[in-house]
Amino acid sequence: MAHNNTQPRYHNVEALRAAFPVTKHCTYLNHAAVAPLPNPVRAAMSKFITDRGAMFGRERRYETISDDLRGVLAWLINGTPEEIALVQNTSEGLNIVANGLPLQAGDNVIFCDMEFPSNVYPWMNLQRKGVKTRCIPHDGGGLTVEALERHADEHTRVVTVSAVQFLTGFKSDLPALGTWCQEHEAYFVVDGIQALGVAPVDVQACQIDFLSCGGPKWLMGPKGQGFIYCREELLDEILTPFAGCVSVAGWENWRDYNLTFLPDARRFELGSANTIGQIGLLAAVRFLMEVGIPSIEQWTLQLTDLLIAILKQHNYAIASNLNPKRRAAIVSFSAPGDVDKVFQKLTDAKVVVSRREQYIRISPHCYNTEEEIVRVGKVLGDVHQ
Ligand SMILES: Cc1ncc(COP(=O)(O)O)c(C=O)c1O
Incomplete structure (x- = not known):
């Protein structure tokens, strides 16, 4: 079957969240590790x-x-x-x-x-x-x-x-x-x-x-x-x-x-x-x-664009390549000082991400929202204070 190359409109993110009970428990941004099972899968x-x-x-x-x-x-x-x-x-x-x-x-x-x-x-x-x-x-x-x-x-x-x-x-x-x-x-x-x-x-x-x-x-x-x-x-x-x-x-x-x-x-x-x-x-x-892979790609790039802007604002060193052609839905960055402290702060705020080597890795999927990224930014901003 041919792939659809036309520009996708975003899927309805808010409606999609109903399929992810995880959204009620935490801010889950760890899909590069393992994804929660959506309701139809369960x-x-x-x-x-x-x-x-x-x-x-x-x-x-x-x-x-x-x-x-x-x-x-x-x-x-x-x-x-x-x-x-x-x-x-x-x-x-x-x-x-x-x-x-x-x-x-x-x-x-x-x-x-x-x-x-x-x-x-x-x-x-x-x-x-x-x-x-x-x-x-x-x-x-x-x-x-x-x-x-x-x-x-x-x-x-x-x-x-x-x-x-x-x-x-x-x-x-x-x-x-x-x-x-x-x-x-x-x-x-x-x-x-x-x-x-x-x-x-x-x-x-x-x-x-x-x-x-x-x-x-x-x-x-x-x-x-x-x-x-x-x-x-x-x-x-x-x-x-x-x-x-x-x-x-x-x-x-x-x-x-x-x-x-x-x-x-x-x-x-x-x-x-x-x-x-x-x-x-x-x-x-x-x-x-059904959600549409091109739409998922565009949405997650929009979310990671926002994350990158926030990371820059707070002077975190981004390890991911920022060339738009080399970008995907994973953003890794190093934290000044103690990476464990940043990771712990995120965990305390119920934000689930990965710690890999000296980096924090954030990886949103189709149902994550800009509000969730802003919430992460708030925690990361607070670390500096
Ligand atoms: C690029 C890459 N390949 C493979 C894996 C895991 O492989 P497997 O499916 O054998 O568990 C990972 C897991 O983090 C990965 O990031």
């Missing part, structure tokens, strides 16, 4: 638990959940359902990709020193095969084509990057990186977890070969459910590192023992699915699709 998961208790006949209601979920996820990133495999989390997906790529001793994999470890260890773990990793210095908070030009060589076979960096909120220039990879015959791998749900990502436009994403952050799904995207043309190029009872064609023929992998990305799925996780993620993605 309702769908609860219904399944009830049905699981009753069992007889009701299991059949859930037979198409995996297919439905692959369908909406494909829509979300402009791929096809056949290119989606359901996995537990980003780390699992990246491990499947890292161990499946036909890499040889002497090949190198490039990433920058801002990556979350999920996108580092799977590649370091290939050192046993003689594959080298090049962890290059970040350029303004993330990985750029200019940095790649400086550090890549003819043995660079993989470039792997977060669509949005977990600490700085740096939004990668995925189309430019994708073009670089295409021109240099390197696989382009993307960790999507800090982008999907809050920023549009189009795997085709960005020439992404593989993408891995967990559900519990901006997608607002439960923990333990994520997915990978594998470009269709590469399905036969990538090895299938694991084989489970549902990875093969004709898997219902239990004792055929015919190891012929499924023709699509479902070959990476191994056994019994996390049905409750899939139900939750399906409800969450449908909910976000």
